[in-house]
Amino acid sequence: MTPKIGNEALAAQVMPRPRERIVVTARDLFYRHGVKGVGVETIAEAAGTNKMTLYRHFGSKDDLIAECVRQAVAECFAELDELTARHSDDPMGELQAWIEHAAGYIVSEPRGCEMANAAVELAEEDHPVRRIIEESKKRFRDHLVSLCQRAGLGQPDLAADTLMLLHEGARSSRQSEGVQGSSEHFKSAAEGVIASFGERRR
Amino acid sequence: MTPKIGNEALAAQVMPRPRERIVVTARDLFYRHGVKGVGVETIAEAAGTNKMTLYRHFGSKDDLIAECVRQAVAECFAELDELTARHSDDPMGELQAWIEHAAGYIVSEPRGCEMANAAVELAEEDHPVRRIIEESKKRFRDHLVSLCQRAGLGQPDLAADTLMLLHEGARSSRQSEGVQGSSEHFKSAAEGVIASFGERRR
Numbered sequence: 001m002t003p004k005i006g007n008e009a010l011a012a013q014v015m016p017r018p019r020e021r022i023v024v025t026a027r028d029l030f031y032r033h034g035v036k037g038v039g040v041e042t043i044a045e046a047a048g049t050n051k052m053t054l055y056r057h058f059g060s061k062d063d064l065i066a067e068c069v070r071q072a073v074a075e076c077f078a079e080l081d082e083l084t085a086r087h088s089d090d091p092m093g094e095l096q097a098w099i100e101h102a103a104g105y106i107v108s109e110p111r112g113c114e115m116a117n118a119a120v121e122l123a124e125e126d127h128p129v130r131r132i133i134e135e136s137k138k139r140f141r142d143h144l145v146s147l148c149q150r151a152g153l154g155q156p157d158l159a160a161d162t163l164m165l166l167h168e169g170a171r172s173s174r175q176s177e178g179v180q181g182s183s184e185h186f187k188s189a190a191e192g193v194i195a196s197f198g199e200r201r202r
Numbered sequence: 203m204t205p206k207i208g209n210e211a212l213a214a215q216v217m218p219r220p221r222e223r224i225v226v227t228a229r230d231l232f233y234r235h236g237v238k239g240v241g242v243e244t245i246a247e248a249a250g251t252n253k254m255t256l257y258r259h260f261g262s263k264d265d266l267i268a269e270c271v272r273q274a275v276a277e278c279f280a281e282l283d284e285l286t287a288r289h290s291d292d293p294m295g296e297l298q299a300w301i302e303h304a305a306g307y308i309v310s311e312p313r314g315c316e317m318a319n320a321a322v323e324l325a326e327e328d329h330p331v332r333r334i335i336e337e338s339k340k341r342f343r344d345h346l347v348s349l350c351q352r353a354g355l356g357q358p359d360l361a362a363d364t365l366m367l368l369h370e371g372a373r374s375s376r377q378s379e380g381v382q383g384s385s386e387h388f389k390s391a392a393e394g395v396i397a398s399f400g401e402r403r404r
Contacts (some may be wrong), residue, residue: 033325036238111325119378120322123235123313137379161384162391166364168384169371176321177339182363182370189364196398 019057021047027068031111035065035121065118066129072114073136080143091150095194098147102167103187107179112171140164154200162193221259223249229270233313237267237323267320268331274316275338282345293352297396300349304369305389309381314373342366356402364395 016024025047029038040061044054058064083101087094111117115133122129144160153159170186177183218226227249231240242263246256260266285303289296313319317335324331343366350358350365372388379385 034238034323036236036323037325110327112322113374113378116374116378117322120314120319121236121238123239125312133378134380137375137383141379141384158387158390158394161387162368162394164384165368165371165375165388165391167371168374168378169367169369172315172318172370172374173339173367176315176318176335176370177343178336181339182343182366185360185363186367188360189367192360192364192398193395196394 018047018049018053022049022054022057022064023067023071026064027071027114030065030068030118031114035118040064062127062129065122066132069115069118069129069132069136073132073139076136077139077143080140091147092152095147095151096191099187099190099194102170102190106167106170106174106183106186110174110179112175113168116168116171148197151194152201153194153197155197159193159197162197163190166190166193220249220251220255224251224256224259224266225269225273228266229273229316232267232270232320233316237320242266264329264331267324268334271317271320271331271334271338275334275341278338279341279345282342293349294354297349297353298393301389301392301396304372304392308369308372308376308385308388312376312381314377315370318370318373350399353396354403355396355399357399361395361399364399365392368392368395 015021022043026038026043029043029046040054041051043064044051047054054064058067079101080098083094083097087097115136118129119133124130141160141164144164145157148156148159148163166186166189170183173181174183217223224245228245231245231248242256243253245266246253249256256266260269281303282300285296285299289299317338320331321335326332343362346362346366347359350361355361368388368391372385375383376385
């Protein structure tokens with residue numbers, strides 16, 4: 001005989017736990033309204049819980065922001081790793097696939113980069129979340145340098161930084177210029193850079 | 203006999219008027235702490251006035267933000283006009299001077315672009331200040347297209363957007379990566395783009 005599942009056990013199977021719900025909800029609200037544009041009370045309510053529970057899981061709003069940024073960073077690198085795995089013997093293919101992939105989210109995500117936006121709002125130089133953001137951007141930069149090296153581009157450090165600046169610029173411009181701005185041309189611009197650094201190959 | 207100058211008249215000669223003081227102070231505080239990171243009370247106090255006077259000059263905090271953004275835009279284009287005037291017969295010299303000029307403030311201004319930052323914080327799509335920001339970015343883009351055309355670059359639209367994205371990216375990266383990040387290479391990256399589009403000349 002199959003044991004009957006109680007309501008609570010069923011809810012636990014279907015519904016994510018409060019901590020998870022809080023983070024998912026906070027990321028969504030922070031992204032749409034900015035980390036200073038939304039308070040913990042609103043987040044707790046939207047996550048179907050309360051402020052006390054939120055503070056039991058996260059000691060402060062900054063702790064919650066830190067966890068949201070960490071998850072955003074993890075997702076971002078999981079996507080990059082997937083691209084690397086999918087093009088394991090073809091670094092140039094990987095580079096082109098990254099451009100294609102980035103061009104997609106640059107257009108579809110009007111609010112730009114979660115990490116860069118948080119850096120704008122968390123202006124205090126020693127804010128703990130800034131360190132997480134800085135590290136993630138450095139890691140992304142290292143990833144691009146390695147990719148440009150593997151793809152055989154000339155001056156891979158400069159090629160990577162040029163691509164990095166185009167990418168960060170497109171994320172920012174999508175937001176400040178709207179959809180019909182220079183960010184539309186991220187793909188052509190990045191492909192032009194690859195062609196140009198391809199020719200500078202030693 | 204020289205008429206005596208009263209204290210008030212003297213103060214009016216030396217001190218900027220309240221409206222001006224409020225805008226200067228607000229721009230500084232908004233830039234350092236973000237437009238949501240500082241309240242009107244703090245601004246009024248730092249400007250040596252009070253909330254009532256602030257609200258007499260600006261109907262709302264948004265009106266004050268709008269005026270600050272407008273002034274930032276005006277300064278930015280005054281600088282660009284000055285570069286144009288200084289290199290009136292040498293558009294390529296003007297382009298190179300712009301890169302040099304931009305590379306300077308990219309490093310020296312750790313908080314990046316006032317306009318782009320405000321767009322991050324003022325997340326509501328129909329926020330009136332967003333329109334001012336969008337228009338200023340479009341005007342800047344048009345300026346770069348015209349400059350690339352005059353400098354005889356091939357594909358001037360794409361060249362301008364590539365430079366625009368590098369510029370916006372460097373402003374954003376300076377903030378999220380710190381000073382030793384990809385923004386350090388804005389100048390080399392931009393010069394590489396000019397060389398590359400120079401070769402694509404028809």
